[in-house]
Amino acid sequence: MKNIILVVSTLFFIATTSFAQNKVETVKYTCTMHKEVIMDKPGKCPKCGMTLVPVKQVATKKTMPAHKKDSTAKKQMPGMVM
Numbered sequence: 001m002k003n004i005i006l007v008v009s010t011l012f013f014i015a016t017t018s019f020a021q022n023k024v025e026t027v028k029y030t031c032t033m034h035k036e037v038i039m040d041k042p043g044k045c046p047k048c049g050m051t052l053v054p055v056k057q058v059a060t061k062k063t064m065p066a067h068k069k070d071s072t073a074k075k076q077m078p079g080m081v082m
Helices: 002-020
Strands: none
Touching: none
């Protein structure tokens, strides 16, 4: 009996966590001429009156930081002429 309760509770936990991960993302709208105009609902651009278009959601992924150029490589060493 304890095994059945354990299995059922585990399945319930797995089912509820998978549904919780499906987030509802809000759609943002912007003007094609004025990218700084971002609205929560469709409508007209307050600057030019054009119809706002949905913004494509771009998934963010972690990337390695870009390597910075070593500025010490170009410094003149004492006693060296460049």
